Amino acid sequence: MNATPADLRSWLTGSLQRLCARETTSGQEDAGLPELRELLRELGATVVEQPVAEGRTNVLATWGRPKVLFSTHLDTVPPHLPLRLEGEVFHGRGACDAKGQVAAQLGAVKTLLAEGREGLAWLGVVGEETDSAGATAALGLADRLRDLRVLVNGEPTDLKLATGQRGAQHLHLRCAGRAAHSGSPELGHDAAWPLLDWLQRLRDQPRPVDPALGPEVWNLGILRAGEALNSVPAAGEARLMIRTLPGSTFVDEARRLAPPEGSLTLTLDEPPDRYPEIPGFERAPMPFGSDAPTLRALVPDRTVVLAGPGSIRVAHTLEEHLSLVDLEAGVALNHRLALHFLGD
Numbered sequence: 001m002n003a004t005p006a007d008l009r010s011w012l013t014g015s016l017q018r019l020c021a022r023e024t025t026s027g028q029e030d031a032g033l034p035e036l037r038e039l040l041r042e043l044g045a046t047v048v049e050q051p052v053a054e055g056r057t058n059v060l061a062t063w064g065r066p067k068v069l070f071s072t073h074l075d076t077v078p079p080h081l082p083l084r085l086e087g088e089v090f091h092g093r094g095a096c097d098a099k100g101q102v103a104a105q106l107g108a109v110k111t112l113l114a115e116g117r118e119g120l121a122w123l124g125v126v127g128e129e130t131d132s133a134g135a136t137a138a139l140g141l142a143d144r145l146r147d148l149r150v151l152v153n154g155e156p157t158d159l160k161l162a163t164g165q166r167g168a169q170h171l172h173l174r175c176a177g178r179a180a181h182s183g184s185p186e187l188g189h190d191a192a193w194p195l196l197d198w199l200q201r202l203r204d205q206p207r208p209v210d211p212a213l214g215p216e217v218w219n220l221g222i223l224r225a226g227e228a229l230n231s232v233p234a235a236g237e238a239r240l241m242i243r244t245l246p247g248s249t250f251v252d253e254a255r256r257l258a259p260p261e262g263s264l265t266l267t268l269d270e271p272p273d274r275y276p277e278i279p280g281f282e283r284a285p286m287p288f289g290s291d292a293p294t295l296r297a298l299v300p301d302r303t304v305v306l307a308g309p310g311s312i313r314v315a316h317t318l319e320e321h322l323s324l325v326d327l328e329a330g331v332a333l334n335h336r337l338a339l340h341f342l343g344d
Contacts, residue, residue, distance in 0.1 A: 005328075012107050012327050013085070015039055019099040020083035020092055026075040026130040030055045036074075036102075036124065043110060045122070048144065052137045056126040060141055063109065064118030067147055068338045070105035071138075071295055072098045072154035072308070073128030077316050088324040096310025096322040098128075101154030104309050104330030111335050119342060121145065128291050135291035139298065148299045150341040152334060153292040156310030159326070159333050160284040163212040164275045165306070167244035168289055170268035171254060172237065173198065175225075176261045179234035188232035192225035194259040195236040199223075201257040210245045213272060214285040218242040218250065243287070246272050275304055278340065288312050305337060 018039065024032040033049075036059060040047050045061035052058055059074070076094045083092035094100070102124065109120050123141070125134030155162075175195040180188025199220065207216040219241045226233030242250050254264055273293040277283060286306065296304035309330030310322045 008107060008111070008331070009324065009328065011110065012103055012331070013324065015106065016090055016095070016100060016103040016327065017083060017085070019102055020090075020094045023080035024074055024076055024094070025078045025080060026127055028055050029074040029126040030057050032074060033057060033059070039106060040122075043106065043113065048141070050137060050141060052126050052134050056134070058126060058134050058138050058141075059124040060138075060144065061122045062144065063113060063120045065147055066121035066145055067119040067149045068152065068341050069121045069123060069145060069148050069150070069298065070109070070152045070154065070334065071123040071125065071291070072101040072105065073134065073291065074124045074126050075129050077129050081318065081320065089321050090324070090327075091319075091321045093320060095320050096156040097312075097315035097320065098154060098156075098308075100310055100322040100327060100330070101156070101308045104327055105152070105154055105334050107327075107331035108334035108338060111331065112338055117338070117342065119147075120338065123295075125291060125295070132291055132294060135294040138295060142298055145298050146300070150303045150305060150337070151292070151296050151299050152305045152307065152337050153290055153295060154308040154334075155286075155288070155290050155306055156312050156315050156322075157284070157286055157307050158311055159309055159329055160307065161278060161281045162275055162286040162306035163283050164273050165286055165289050165292065166213050166216065167248065167272035168268060168270040169242040169244055169248070169251065169266060171240040171242060171251065172265040172267055173240065173254070173258075174263050174265075175236045175259065176263075177232065177234045177236070180232040182230040182232060185232050188234070189261075191233045191236035191261065194261055195225060195238060198257060198259055198262055199238060202254060205253055205257075208245055212274065212285060213245055214287065216243060216245045216248060216250070244272055275306055278305065278337070280340075281307075281337070286312065307333060307337070309333070
């Protein structure tokens with residue numbers, strides 16, 4: 001007998017409260033394992049735990065021979081914010097990113113099982129917010145997932161399917177100078193000014209826009225120069241993060257615009273990724289990255305969906321929240337996706 005909407009609502013509320021009860025910031029994800037194990041046991045899952053590092057474990061749950069794999073991440077960003085329910089809105093760390101995704105995905109599994117479906121799996125990975133170590137390790141589970149038709153990766157997308165995600169580059173700019181006393185600056189060479197001019201030239205360059213992925217953007221995350229107020233800086237550095245589009249020329253432009261005393265190093269280069277259109281589902285560009293480009297390798301034909309309830313605009317903030325209505329809508333979205341790929 002299928003659960004009533006009220007039954008499902010009660011189950012979702014209790015499940016999200018249990019999942020958010022412990023702090024699972026990146027590096028200590030295993031603190032949440034007891035509650036997760038209990039939820040999966042109640043759903044009758046076959047569970048495999050994959051150690052990734054000390055205190056960090058991936059979890060794979062299966063029901064039959066999987067064709068549809070739901071996935072999301074187990075870690076949250078600091079600081080831990082205890083969950084509280086105000087009316088029908090969950091406030092706290094993990095509410096939407098990403099323990100709300102766990103509840104929405106397992107709620108869909110619960111509904112599908114009650115309908116007599118199987119061929120399902122759920123994967124929780126560690127480290128998405130930092131090094132994606134869990135996603136990389138999870139590729140070692142491929143032998144258990146040979147019949148997959150799709151990976152549904154849960155992130156807060158306002159219930160829309162992501163058109164893809166931009167790439168990520170980390171760029172380290174340096175300028176060399178010569179120290180001098182601040183009273184005699186002409187005896188030195190200030191490394192800060194050419195660095196600032198370099199950054200301004202980069203700011204003046206127009207950035208391309210992709211109709212599916214949105215604009216290419218960059219962020220000046222770290223800027224340093226000098227050691228003391230009364231010394232001319234002998235070195236300056238800037239660290240940039242670029243959300244790249246296919247065919248990005250940002251690094252080439254940065255090299256071309258560099259001053260004579262400037263140098264640059266590319267320390268991270270992850271390519272952009274495009275996701276397929278699924279008939280009947282609304283799509284939209286997303287401004288963030290995820291584990292989907294790595295995890296889609298688990299699917300023989302690499303079919304992937306990036307979608308879930310909640311908004312990225314409140315993820316990672318002190319105001320992170322998810323309404324119960326959106327959580328229920330996330331269950332419905334995941335249920336529809338599963339039926340689509342199960343052939344119904």
